[in-house]
Amino acid sequence: EVFKGMARMPTTTLFEAQNPTSLKERGDKSPNCPRLSWLLTTKPVIGAAILMLIEEKKLKFDDRVSKYLPSFDAESTREITVQQLLSHTSGLPMSLILSEDLSKLGGIQATAALGGGHQLKFKPGEGFSYSDQGTDTLTALVEVVSGVPVADFVSKRILDPLGMKDSACVMSKGHPLRARASSKYSGSRGNWRRFWNPADPALFPFFLGSQGLYSTAEDYAKFMQLWLQKGRVGGQQILEPGLAQQALVPSPQTFPSPTALPDLTADYGYLMQLWLKAEGIAKGDLYAFGHSGSDGTYAWVFPKQNAMVFYFTQSRGNTTGLRIEEALGELFFGASQKQESDAPPYAQYLGYYWEGEGDLYRAIIRDGDDLALEILGKAIVPLDYLGEDRWKFRPNPAVVLHFQRAKTGEVTGYKIGEHEEFRFDPSPKLPKAIELAARVAKAHRLDLLNSIGPIRMSGELEMPKIKLKGETVQLWAAPNRYRSDGFMKGQFERLAFDGKQFWTRSSDKPVTEIKGPGAALLRASNALAYFGNWHQHYPKFEVIQRLRKRGRDIYLVRAGDTSAPAPTIYVDDKTGRVIHVDTMTYAEGMGRIGQRVNFGDFRNVSGLLLPHRMQTKLARPFIGPIMITFTKIEVGVKLPEGTFKLND
Secondary structure: OOOOOOOOOOOOOOOOOOOOOOHHHHOOOOOOOOOEEEOOOOHHHHHHHHHHHHHOOOOOOOOEHHHOOHHHOOOOOOOOEHHHHHOOOOOOOOOOOOOOOHHHHOOHHHHHHOOOOOOOOOOOOOOOOOOHHHHHHHHHHHHHHHOOOHHHHHHHHHHOOOOOOOOEOOOOOOOOOHHHEOOEEEOOOOOOEEEEOOOOOOOOOOOOOOOOOEEOHHHHHHHHHHHHOOOEEOOEEOOOHHHHHHOOOOOOOOOOOOOOOOOEEEEEOOOOEEEEEOOOOOOOOEEEEEEEEOOOEEEEEEHHHOEEEEEEOOEEOOOOHHHHHHHHHHHHHOOOOOOHHHOOOHHHOOEEEEOOOOOOOEEEEEEOOEEEEEEOOOEEEEEEEEEOOEEEEOOOOOOEEEEEEOOOOOEEEEEEOOEEEEEEOOOOOOOOHHHHHHHHHHHHOHHHHHHHOOEEEEEEEEEHHHOEEEEEEEEEEOOOEEEEEEEEOOEEEEEEEOOOOEEEEEOOEEEEEEOHHHHHHHHHOOHHHHHOOHHHHOOOOEEEEEEEEOOEEEEEEEOOOOOOOOOEEEEEOOOOOEEEEEEEEEEOOOEEEEEEEEEEEEEEEOOEEEEEEEEEEEOOOOOOOEEEEEEEEEEOOOOOOOOOOOOO
């Protein structure tokens, strides 16, 4: 029952670790031989390696990293300690390798050096920020202090003693386990894309302690057993018991992680996730430990139940591990699950909500079969019924939205904890939507495309936070055809719409038609729709509210209703221009995410009023803004047949 409804998601073979038959007995050719998962639960392995060096007195918790890594001997990073890296309290960012070519970076020492002298998110020790960069720095530290390559240290001191014969630090081309490695997928439901398979070159040419280990459920169970047995394996004590227990002590800084385990709160030890009793007499008592990874790998250990659970999906972007946690809550803690069929009719809840006049509105909507909270430019949060007008966030079941009702029974608002929002109807004093649509069409004059022909907009593409630059070319043609080509670091990505169908192509993916929810989202979320004839692109649109910004009135127009997610278009009352849009988009590796697109530097081009600058802010802050500056706009360009369909 736990896995019902997950069949559309790519998963590895699940393998039960209880009383396993040895692989030697079974042979690698056996159809029951487990496949290897690429784990982002690698971090606890690096935590164990650091603790071993501390036990040998080659390191101390309060040692400054700059003592061993010269690149950290800089003003911003000089005071970072080993303990702060272990607990993600160093202030280092999530990752600094997103803009790097790992094959040219050279190795783990160069990876760690990226953080030396980097601007920190906070003063070391004064906050929590989950950091792959911090873990990779510890990985480099293991290598420097031990005097041997880190992959060799991990293999000799951890994998071999534990009998983890089906684990690998680097999946090199000729590695004997490569044929059993699982393919890797990214995306979300209905939009999965394979980005690696065992025939491809290694994703990581060297061992990244933040995410590089390949293993099986059986092997990883052996590693987790080490912590259950307080550092002991068989008759050998490979880690001092006190240090093994110290790894399971929560950090003084809060770990903001979702969990569906009932009455528990997520915390963090030394490169180990912890689940503690949230309230009551046993508050703070350890109920579970383990680790999860954004590539859909999960490990839980329940000491009180003497149980371990492993769930490896190889599907980056999914949150089904939280549904597994809900099932584990029922299994181990007796938490009952409400059925969605028990919920009141969704229509009772649909509508617009805010804190009060001037606050940006939120919406309770239908999202396919789900009731959901739409947070403009941020997220569509599916809700699951708990009973008595209470609905939990599916991405974070610990968060509960409780609808409020008047004495007469109608829904008047909702509360999330102490935060309260009130239901409202758009004011009758707002301009009529049809009038605002006419003003937008008159301001931007995209109707002129019918007479002047297609336009080509060329410019610069930049992602400053991750230090990437490239070029973009966009084509617009009447009545509603468009194409966008992006080029960056020798890679390209293309998107085209021929008026009926969407097509995409990239450096590593052939021409593919986009269908279903992705196509519906793209049809509603493009510049031709925002600046053009709304009647042509949107079956419904409504003026929801007015905001006062910098002495100007800005009208928020919802390009749809509450029956589905919809873009919100911001219109300047003075000029009739569309200045920004809150909507959702699909991004490779992340699935559906929120975004805000800002338009600026409007100029007249043959009667058309077009933005020469666009800034997109995704609801994933580690990527940073995506900047487009158009440097050349051509009108009446002649385009070859098939331009808006793409080809190989």
